[in-house]
Amino acid sequence: MNELIKIKMSDQDNESWPSFIQDAIIDKNKYSLQVESERKLCENCDYLYFSEGKLQFHSVDLGNMCFDFEETYKYHQRQKYAIGREPLAKALGIKGNDSPIVWDTTCGTGKDSLLIHYFGAKLRSFERHPAIYLLLVDAKRRFPLDFELVFADASQLIEGNQPDVIYYDPMYPEKSGSKKSALPRKEMRIFKEIVGEDFDSVDFLDWALKTAKSRVVVKRSISSLPVKEKPSASYLGKSTRYDMYKIF
Numbered sequence: 327m328n329e330l331i332k333i334k335m336s337d338q339d340n341e342s343w344p345s346f347i348q349d350a351i352i353d354k355n356k357y358s359l360q361v362e363s364e365r366k367l368c369e370n371c372d373y374l375y376f377s378e379g380k381l382q383f384h385s386v387d388l389g390n391m392c393f394d395f396e397e398t399y400k401y402h403q404r405q406k407y408a409i410g411r412e413p414l415a416k417a418l419g420i421k422g423n424d425s426p427i428v429w430d431t432t433c434g435t436g437k438d439s440l441l442i443h444y445f446g447a448k449l450r451s452f453e454r455h456p457a458i459y460l461l462l463v464d465a466k467r468r469f470p471l472d473f474e475l476v477f478a479d480a481s482q483l484i485e486g487n488q489p490d491v492i493y494y495d496p497m498y499p500e501k502s503g504s505k506k507s508a509l510p511r512k513e514m515r516i517f518k519e520i521v522g523e524d525f526d527s528v529d530f531l532d533w534a535l536k537t538a539k540s541r542v543v544v545k546r547s548i549s550s551l552p553v554k555e556k557p558s559a560s561y562l563g564k565s566t567r568y569d570m571y572k573i574f
C-alpha cells in the first residue's frame with residue numbers, strides 16, 4: 327500500500343537517536359523505510375529526519391512537520407470541557423464514572439485520541455500509515471500518556487477482545503468548490519499530503535459494526551451524508567457531526 331518513505335541519516339549523530347527509530351530502521355520493511363545518507367538524499371524528495379530532539383517530516387513543497395502532544399493536551403485542558411455536553415463524549419457514551427474501552431481506529435495527528443483520553447476513556451489507538459505512526463510514537467515519547475499506540479490497519483487485527491466503542495474518522499477528499507475562507511494550517515496540509523484519502527470507509531464500517539460491543543462512532547463534516555444509513559443518533563459540533571451506530 328505505502329510508497330517507500332525515506333529517512334535521512336545524518337553522517338554524525340545517529341547513535342543519539344531514540345531507540346524506537348533505530349528499531350524501526352532495523353525493521354525497515356515493516357515500516358516501508360528506505361534509509362538514505364544525508365549526502366545522497368535527493369533535493370526534491372520528502373523524508374523523515376531526527377533533529378532538535380524530535381522526529382520530523384520534511385515536505386519539499388510545504389516544509390517541516392511533527393506532532394506535539396503537549397501542546398494538544400494543554401489546549402484540551404484549557405477548554406474546561408463540560409464532558410456531559412461535549413458532542414464527542416456523548417457520542418462515545420462517556421459520562422461520570424462510565425469510562426468505556428474505546429479504540430480510535432484512525433489516530434492521524436492524535437488530536438482526537440488525546441481528547442478521548444482526556445475525557446477518561448480507556449484508549450487504544452491505531453494508525454496504519456508508517457510515517458504517521460512513527461511521528462505519533464515520537465510525540466508520545468516526548469509527552470508520555472497512558473494509552474496504547476498500535477501500528478496496524480485496525481480491521482486486519484485478529485484478536486479475541488472487543489472494545490466497547492469503535493471511533494472512526496477517515497480522510498475524505500476536499501470538496502471541490504468548498505467555501506473555506508482560509509487554507510488549513512501548514513501541518514494539516516502536510517498531513518493530508520502524506521496520508522491521501524481513505525477509500526475503504528464503507529467496508530471498514532461493516533467490520534466495525536461487527537466488532538464493537540456497544541457502539542460505533544463515525545466523524546463526518548456537518549453537511550456530509552452518513553457513511554451508512556441510518557445512524558442511531560447524531561451529535562453536532564460546530565463543523566463536525568458524530569454519527570453513532572448502536573449495537574443491539
Ligand SMILES: C[S@@+](CC[C@H](N)C(=O)[O-])C[C@H]1O[C@@H](n2cnc3c(N)ncnc32)[C@H](O)[C@@H]1O
Nearest residue numbers: 432434435436437438453454479480495496497
Ligand atoms: C482523517 S485522519 C484522522 C484524524 C484524527 N482523527 C486526528 O485527530 O488527527 C485518518 C487517519 O487514519 C488512518 N487510517 C485510516 N483508516 C485506517 C485503518 N483502517 N486502520 C488504521 N489507521 C487508519 C489514516 O492513515 C489517517 O492517518
